[in-house]
Amino acid sequence: xxxxxxxxxxxxxxxxxxxxxxxxxxxxxxxxxxxxxxxxxxxxxxxxxxxxxxxxxxxxxxxxxxxxxxxxxxxxxxxxxxxxxxxxxxxxxxxxxxxxxxxxxxxxxxxxxxxxxxxxxxxxxxxxxxxxxxxxxxxxxxxxxxxxxxxxxxxxxxxxxxxxxxxxxxxxxxxxxxxxxxxxxxxxxxxxxxxxxxxxxxxxxxxxxxxxxxxxxxxxxxxxxxxxxxxxxxxxxxxxxxxxxxxxxxxxxxxxxxxxxxxxxxxxxxxxxxxxxxxxxxxxxxxxxxxxxxxxxxxxxxxxxxxxxxxxxxxxxxxxxxxxxxxxxxxxxxxxxxxxxxxxxxxxxxxxxxxxxxxxxxxxxxxxxxxxxxxxxxxxxxxxxxxxxxxxxxxxxxxxxxxxxxxxxxxxxxxxxxxxxxxxxxxxxxxxxxxxxxxxxxxxxxxxxxxxxxxxxxxxxxxxxxxxxxxxxxxxxxxxxxxxxxxxxxxxxxxxxxxxxxxxxxxxxxxxxxxxxxxxxxxxxxxxxxxxxxxxxxxxxxxxxxxxxxxxxxxxxxxxxxxxxxxxxxxxxxxxxxxxxxxxxxxxxxxxxxxxxxxxxxxxxxxxxxxxxxxxxxx
Amino acid sequence: xxxxxxxxxxxxxxxxxxxxxxxxxxxxxxxxxxxxxxxxxxxxxxxxxxxxxxxxxxxxxxxxxxxxxxxxxxxxxxxxxxxxxxxxxxxxxxxxxxxxxxxxxxxxxxxxxxxxxxxxxxxxxxxxxxxxxxxxxxxxxxxxxxxxxxxxxxxxxxxxxxxxxxxxxxxxxxxxxxxxxxxxxxxxxxxxxxxxxxxxxxxxxxxxxxxxxxxxxxxxxxxxxxxxxxxxxxxxxxxxxxxxxxxxxxxxxxxxxxxxxxxxxxxxxxxxxxxxxxxxxxxxxxxxxxxxxxxxxxxxxxxxxxxxxxxxxxxxxxxxxxxxxxxxxxxxxxxxxxxxxxx
Numbered sequence: 001x002x003x004x005x006x007x008x009x010x011x012x013x014x015x016x017x018x019x020x021x022x023x024x025x026x027x028x029x030x031x032x033x034x035x036x037x038x039x040x041x042x043x044x045x046x047x048x049x050x051x052x053x054x055x056x057x058x059x060x061x062x063x064x065x066x067x068x069x070x071x072x073x074x075x076x077x078x079x080x081x082x083x084x085x086x087x088x089x090x091x092x093x094x095x096x097x098x099x100x101x102x103x104x105x106x107x108x109x110x111x112x113x114x115x116x117x118x119x120x121x122x123x124x125x126x127x128x129x130x131x132x133x134x135x136x137x138x139x140x141x142x143x144x145x146x147x148x149x150x151x152x153x154x155x156x157x158x159x160x161x162x163x164x165x166x167x168x169x170x171x172x173x174x175x176x177x178x179x180x181x182x183x184x185x186x187x188x189x190x191x192x193x194x195x196x197x198x199x200x201x202x203x204x205x206x207x208x209x210x211x212x213x214x215x216x217x218x219x220x221x222x223x224x225x226x227x228x229x230x231x232x233x234x235x236x237x238x239x240x241x242x243x244x245x246x247x248x249x250x251x252x253x254x255x256x257x258x259x260x261x262x263x264x265x266x267x268x269x270x271x272x273x274x275x276x277x278x279x280x281x282x283x284x285x286x287x288x289x290x291x292x293x294x295x296x297x298x299x300x301x302x303x304x305x306x307x308x309x310x311x312x313x314x315x316x317x318x319x320x321x322x323x324x325x326x327x328x329x330x331x332x333x334x335x336x337x338x339x340x341x342x343x344x345x346x347x348x349x350x351x352x353x354x355x356x357x358x359x360x361x362x363x364x365x366x367x368x369x370x371x372x373x374x375x376x377x378x379x380x381x382x383x384x385x386x387x388x389x390x391x392x393x394x395x396x397x398x399x400x401x402x403x404x405x406x407x408x409x410x411x412x413x414x415x416x417x418x419x420x421x422x423x424x425x426x427x428x429x430x431x432x433x434x435x436x437x438x439x440x441x442x443x444x445x446x447x448x449x450x451x452x453x454x455x456x457x458x459x460x461x462x463x464x465x466x467x468x469x470x471x472x473x474x475x476x477x478x479x480x481x482x483x484x485x486x487x488x489x490x491x492x493x494x495x496x497x498x499x500x501x502x503x504x505x506x507x508x509x510x511x512x513x514x515x516x517x518x519x520x521x522x523x524x525x526x527x528x529x530x531x532x533x534x535x536x537x538x539x540x541x542x543x544x545x546x547x548x549x550x551x552x553x554x555x556x557x558x559x560x561x562x563x564x565x566x567x568x569x570x571x572x573x574x575x576x577x578x579x580x581x582x583x584x585x586x587x588x589x590x591x592x593x594x595x596x597x598x599x600x601x602x603x604x605x606x607x608x609x610x611x612x613x614x615x616x617x618x619x
Numbered sequence: 620x621x622x623x624x625x626x627x628x629x630x631x632x633x634x635x636x637x638x639x640x641x642x643x644x645x646x647x648x649x650x651x652x653x654x655x656x657x658x659x660x661x662x663x664x665x666x667x668x669x670x671x672x673x674x675x676x677x678x679x680x681x682x683x684x685x686x687x688x689x690x691x692x693x694x695x696x697x698x699x700x701x702x703x704x705x706x707x708x709x710x711x712x713x714x715x716x717x718x719x720x721x722x723x724x725x726x727x728x729x730x731x732x733x734x735x736x737x738x739x740x741x742x743x744x745x746x747x748x749x750x751x752x753x754x755x756x757x758x759x760x761x762x763x764x765x766x767x768x769x770x771x772x773x774x775x776x777x778x779x780x781x782x783x784x785x786x787x788x789x790x791x792x793x794x795x796x797x798x799x800x801x802x803x804x805x806x807x808x809x810x811x812x813x814x815x816x817x818x819x820x821x822x823x824x825x826x827x828x829x830x831x832x833x834x835x836x837x838x839x840x841x842x843x844x845x846x847x848x849x850x851x852x853x854x855x856x857x858x859x860x861x862x863x864x865x866x867x868x869x870x871x872x873x874x875x876x877x878x879x880x881x882x883x884x885x886x887x888x889x890x891x892x893x894x895x896x897x898x899x900x901x902x903x904x905x906x907x908x909x910x911x912x913x914x915x916x917x918x919x920x921x922x923x924x925x926x927x928x929x930x931x932x933x934x935x936x937x938x939x940x941x942x943x944x945x946x947x948x949x950x951x952x953x954x955x956x957x958x959x960x961x962x
Contacts, residue, residue: 044959189957238962240954252952259949266711286940288947291710291933296736300703303696303733307676307707310694311715315707333697423958426949460692460708460715463671468640468687470695471679480642481687 010220012227013184018077019231020085021179024102025094025115027060027070030172035072036418037176037193041185043243043420046233047076050530052084052603053416057273057357064126069101078232082530084417086605090182092175094118094149096127103138111143113178115171117150145224149174149215156214157207166204170211177215183229187216237422244421246385246414247274250344251281253392255288258314260393261400261432263340266308267316268293268301273356274412275320275346298323302330302343309339310469312436312459314396318344320412321354324363324370332371334405335495337469338447338455341404342395347411349601358601359412361526361576367407368555368584374492376499378402379554381409383529386421388414391552397432398502403454409554411576413603414527439464446479453498500556509558513547514540520617521568523593525551525581528574528604535609544617554581557588565591572596572616574604633664638673640690646681651802651828652749656688659747662809666716666816673716676705678725680756681830682749685720699730702737705744706929713930716816719746723764724754727783731763735792741820743928747812748825749802750785752911753834766911771833786906786921789823790899796822797902798920802829803842807853807918814920820928827912838912854905854919856895862915869908877904879915895923 021038025031032053042049052073061068075085087107093099095118106112114134124132133139134146153171154164173194180187190212198205219225258265267290269279283292291308295301301317309315319327324345334341347363349355363370367379378398382391388410395406437444437456446467447455458465467479475482476490511521524532529550536548549564551557565571565585571593573582579595586593596612598604638660646652663673673691677683679698686693692715696704701719709717719737726734726748737744753771754760760773764785768777789797796818800811808826815822827838840850852862852869860869861882870889872878877891894901902922909916941947 040957044957046959046961236961240958240960242954242956242958255947255952256949259947264711266707268707285947285952286937287944288952289937291937293706293710293933295703296732299700300706300733300736303700303703304707304710307694307704308711309707310704311708311711313711329697330700337694423953426953429949460674461672461712463669466670466691466693468675468689468693468695470677470686470693471697472695 011225013230014227015230015232017079017231018075018081019090019183019229020073020075020088020107021090021092022071022073022088022102022105023092023175023179024069024071024098025172026063026097027056027058027068028063029070029094030169031070031072031094034172034176035074037190038179038185039074039418040193040243041180041189042074042076043241044186044189046236047231048079048081048234048236048420049074049076050081050084050419051417052413055357057355062126064095064097064123066097066101066127069098071098071102073105076231078234080234082533083603083606086607090179092179094171094175096124096129096133099133100127100129106142109141109143111145112139113145113147113175115149115175116146117148119146147178147218147224152214152218153211156210160203160206160210162203162207166207170207173208173211174215174218177212177217178219180212181216181219181228182225183231187212236420239422241420241422243418244386244389245416245418246382246388246410247277247416248281249386249421250382250388250392250408250410250415251278251285253389254282254314254316254342254396255285255290256389256426256429257393257396257432258288258290260429261314261396261434263312263314263400263432263434264289264291265316266291266305266313267318268295268304268308269318270295270298270301270323272298272320272323274348274415275318275323275344277415278318278344278346298326299330302327306330306334306337306339306341309334309341310337310460312434312457314400315339315341316344317341318346320346321348321350321356322352324366328371331377331405331407332373332375333471335371335375335377336471336474338403338495339405340399340457342399342406342408344408344410346415347409349599355601357412359527359576359603360599360601361409361411361528361580362599363409364525364554364577364580365583367409374496376496377555378404378406378499378502379409380406380552381526381554382414383526383550383552385414385417385419389421389424393430397430398505400432400434401454401505402452402498402502403457404499409526411527436462437465438462445477447474448477449494453494453501502553503556503559506553506556506558508560509549509551509564511547511549511564515545518545518547518568520570520572520613521547521549521565522613523549523551523565523571523573523581523585525554525575528576531604531606531609532574534606535613538606538610539613544614546613546617551581554584562589565589565593570594570616572613574598574609574612576604633667633669635660635664637670638663638690640688642687644688645684647832649831650681651751651830652681652685654802654805655747655749655808655826655828656685658805658808659812660689662813665813668716672714673718674705674708675718675720676701676708677720678722678730680722680725680754682720682722682725699725699728700733701725702730702733702742702744702746706737706740706742709743710930710933713743713928713934717744719744721746721748723748723750723752723762723785727763727785727788735788738789738792738794738821738823740929741795741926743820743930745815745822746824748785748823749828750825751828751830751834752782752837753830755830755833759833764911766913782911784906784910785825787903790903790906790922794823794922795820795924795926796920797922798822799825799827799918801827801838801842801847801918811920818923820926840914841912841916841918850915852908852915852917854893854895854917854921856893856920859890859892860905861890867915869905877908879908895920899924
């Protein structure tokens with residue numbers, strides 16, 4: 001059902017290989033929706049893409065202020081896209097505050113389309129402008145296109161009988177229509193979506209369609225825009241694609257793990273930004289037998305999941321920021337009771353409440369060590385929105401096979417961003433055998449071990465396997481309470497060896513070192529994968545030899561990690577924290593790794609990482 | 620083990636032994652917990668529920684050890700969280716018989732939030748709260764049910780905290796079964812626990828339990844045979860509330876308030892007839908007849924009502940989702956929405 005690009009009837013078409021667009025407006029202006037729709041039309045056209053939603057923590061900060069600006073950035077190209085782009089080629093600014101907040105994110109000489117109706121004296125003041133930036137020289141060097149979006153929209157819908165407020169609200173569709181024309185995006189996919197969304201409210205539907213068409217036609221007919229821009233489809237492997245956000249992919253991966261293991265999924269969570277989207281998504285799919293509970297607090301959510309795990313379900317709980325602190329004690333209980341459970345931590349900027357809508361990879365050491373006692377736990381991190389699907393399945397596989405809690409470290413960027421996803425063949429997805437324990441006539445030993453050091457998963461309701469577990473130290477094999485000195489040491493070692501043994505089930509760390517003689521290794525983990533790839537490609541483009549490797553499992557590390565990080569003369573670890581993986585790598589392997597750190601709540605930009613690599617190579 | 624794999628024919632012949640694990644109880648000699656354990660192990664066979672379909676879940680405190688002594692499935696959790704773990708168990712498998720054993724500190728202090736939410740959801744769990752009005756495992760600090768002025772290690776000048784009224788708290792949390800009983804009255808204890816077991820939904824049972832080491836005699840007025848005769852107000856559904864060998868009663872006083880009075884001085888029509896299925900306001904008023912076991916106090920079932928259990932509601936929602944959307948299909952899920960094909 002691929003749509004064809006819509007070519008201009010009257011204007012010339014200019015070819016580009018990639019474009020970065022940033023939609024910015026007030027929180028109430030519907031910029032996330034606009035970006036999301038543009039993304040979908042772009043994906044269907046076959047461009048590769050990456051997106052970055054960037055919104056404030058407040059639901060509606062005072063209208064017209066810089067605090068209330070919500071933005072959505074997308075990069076799309078005719079080649080592999082790995083980041084949402086460092087700088088926007090085009091900024092759509094719905095009001096002065098959006099311009100003020102995002103002007104520094106526009107490339108020099110870039111295009112800025114402003115809604116000139118909103119550039120009133122009052123709005124300029126609210127945005128903190130002493131004079132009008134469109135006339136005082138602030139925008140010199142940019143290509144400025146002032147468009148009276150609000151008034152054209154109001155005129156376009158006036159015959160439809162919707163109120164002025166509703167009419168003005170649909171100006172985001174005007175902006176979408178205009179930008180859709182500029183880049184030849186297909187209109188049918190957007191119109192279909194509008195019908196699905198507003199089909200029940202004919203007036204609102206008509207108004208949105210009218211605004212969208214008005215924007216599209218404005219581009220086509222006015223003299224303002226001289227030509228349309230075309231970005232060809234990116235070469236892609238054969239198959240069926242869809243655009244997917246990380247939160248969807250993660251939820252679907254958990255469901256897939258449940259389907260492929262026959263173990264019902266149980267998700268308990270307390271509302272928290274940005275992890276709530278997982279609860280929202282999973283609660284839609286109860287026809288897969290997914291139990292979702294909005295618990296009374298973070299601690300309850302974790303304990304409910306653990307109780308469900310004891311009862312033979314795949315117990316999952318999700319959280320962000322402070323929630324991981326609250327769940328720590330329960331994770332310790334899951335470690336000692338050795339039950340299959342997943343804690344999804346959608347990391348956000350901390351400490352404490354921090355910046356709830358902003359990104360950070362600040363919880364790696366909390367995941368590793370954030371519990372009292374010796375409490376080892378496997379940790380895995382997805383590297384892109386679509387990768388969340390397979391990482392969720394892997395986490396479930398390890399949790400079930402090894403009878404252990406697993407921490408899945410996602411982050412705010414991965415959850416909210418989207419990318420095209422080559423859909424997997426569902427019949428070829430890995431299966432997971434839960435191997436529930438069955439009575440065999442002999443005395444049941446709840447803490448006996450298999451070859452993976454996993455203990456039996458004996459679920460209530462099974463005759464003959466009645467047993468008691470809990471947070472007190474267990475005696476090896478019998479599972480009875482034990483304070484015996486040697487036993488505690490033995491159990492501590494077993495728990496550690498079991499987690500270390502998972503390395504046998506995970507692939508070795510792959511190094512991308514095309515010439516085989518790189519001097520510098522860039523080692524990453526999690527959502528920085530795209531940026532690292534982009535930066536390294538650029539550095540290689542200027543002739544430098546640089547290797548990269550990206551960690552998926554952070555605990556245990558792949559067995560060849562030590563060999564790799566000690567092989568290169570220099571190791572650079574870019575992280576959205578102050579150097580947490582660096583600390584682990586240095587402590588574990590005595591490798592002289594350096595950190596490229598960024599903690600601004602924003603992604604690492606490819607150009608700043610490129611600079612850092614070049615500086616490290618050439619001093 | 621109670622029986623061989625898959626053999627349920629032994630149900631009728633279950634005995635106390637089938638519910639008794641091989642672990643030796645390790646409470647202080649003379650602790651009220653022994654009597655409760657014996658009562659529970661003794662009456663479980665009467666319920667006709669097999670040990671493998673029974674789960675005991677406990678928190679931290681002296682009561683927490685209870686789980687280890689029952690030869691059923693058991694989960695000794697962390698402090699205060701037993702109702703949350705039990706919610707996971709009872710929701711994941713609504714066919715199990717799930718019991719929570721907790722104490723006044725575990726249930727009402729660190730775990731207060733989970734207790735009230737389990738009760739309002741009407742999760743099908745039976746909560747036995749051993750109230751000894753003290754922290755025993757940590758060797759004698761005051762608890763959220765200790766009386767004001769209580770002198771303990773952590774309150775050498777007396778506690779200034781006002782205590783909870785556990786029965787009133789449970790009623791306030793919309794519990795569908797609320798009762799109180801006493802550790803040393805085997806018959807009353809067993810009778811209340813049996814009713815709790817038969818109640819579909821959350822049952823909250825406060826058990827006055829003597830801690831003979833750190834708070835000995837706290838409930839003497841109620842527990843002691845002689846004193847109890849005068850101070851236990853035994854609630855029986857459908858019967859007038861009369862106690863103290865028939866000499867005193869609970870009657871409706873001024874402005875609808877309940878009060879204790881001599882039967883001889885009371886108009887028979889003013890004596891309250893107990894009604895466990897009525898509005899919880901009667902139960903609430905009865906809960907407030909005394910504030911703690913230092914005056915005549917009600918024991919028995921205060922309130923019971925029918926409400927669908929959480930596990931059933933969740934299960935029926937899953938069933939309805941399948942009816943509405945069809946059984947979950949991965950391919951349909953992944954391919955839903957806008958897709959495009961290359962090649």
